[in-house]
Amino acid sequence: MASTLAMVVYFLVFPGFLFTAAVGLLTSWVDRKVSARVQWRVGPPWYQPFADVLKLLGKEIVIPEGARRAGFLFAPVAGLAAVVVVSTMLWLTNLRGTGFVGDLIGVVYLLTIPSLGMIIGASASSNPLASVGASREMKLILAYELPFIIAILTAVTKVSPMTLRIDGILEHQAVNGVMLGSASGVIAFIVCILCAQAKLTYPPFDIPEAETEIMDGTHIEYSGAILAVVKLTQAMMLFTLPVLFITLFWGGVDLTGIGILWTVLKYLAIVTIIVLIKNTNPRVKIDQAVRFFWGPVTLLAIVGMVLALLGL
């Protein structure tokens, strides 16, 4: 019973929903502030994302005529739940060393659920622009998943008896130094950052929600509290993906003493790289994105994999 209660607390409060939501929203403020500074503006105050979400919770939910209600309303919630589970798993593995065989597979699988949720929700909304967005999102998933999985397998390969446990990768890094200290680790990290850009649907890969051509695409019919869930999921993804990369490539999260500072700095560094790529690149077309991910990025990921197999 006590352990059940502890799990509820884990999932809902500390590494789970509340913590991830709060830090995710703060991170989306960092995103907006850095974007504003890049564009020579002042940018919003720190509480801006919180105000956005609170406002959306108080608004009416409009369900379009002809939409499939259940799919439209529950798909974003499934995405939110998946991100909460990933975040909880990563933090518990980092802080308490609890893991199980194959938890890395679970993380990779769960990280696609938010995108799948958006596809289902957009398809259920009976809006032609949302359908275009959903179809693009689907192509984008097919494009980036291959290099993303190869890059993550690079980290798996570098551990001497190969392991699919996240804590195994963390232990390896604690003994032999971080993955980023080796050539293959750096290559896999770069590939992961590029895939994160597409996973977050940030420019240059914001094709599914292009504001100027298909008016927010997959999000077009969402309003009120359900839009708050969508925005929250995006913010939490922006928090979870850098934590995953820190865990796999950069020695993991450490919340004791000076470790807090290093963790925050690593985290902000990755977020800033993602935001800078977002602000300095124009949107590409979907065929260009697929060609980019299946061509150069997959090749780069395979080179990293070969280097890892050679022990570099």
Add this chain to the structure above:
Amino acid sequence: MGLTHWGFKKSLWVFHLNAGACNNCDIEVLDCLCPKFDVERFGIKLVGSVKAADVLLVSGSVPRKVVPQLIETYEQAPKPIAVVALGACGCTGGIFKDGYNFAGPVDKHIPVDAYIPGCPPRPEAIIDGIVKLLGKL
């Protein structure tokens, strides 16, 4: 004042509807987002879909052909929504008030919360109008 109301005042998402405007007001709206004025400091940003909007910003003199679209956009918007009529045309009809296809200013068709006159209104005037709208919310 509840938390959602605080959030509403701190984060106005604007959907801009051009109801037959000559594009001049629209350019001034974009000026507000530029570095010199930067209304994102107050949480104001443009959104692509009216479903996400808190403010429906209507510019233009509303010709007859646009009336159904204007009313439908207003009905699609999630409530509460504030409507702002922008420019001399949006407020009164301006120089087009005697036009053969003029179908009345914005407030003839949907309830308007704030009027921002000017041809075009300066960005300062738009920000002033938004401040007055915030006082009303």
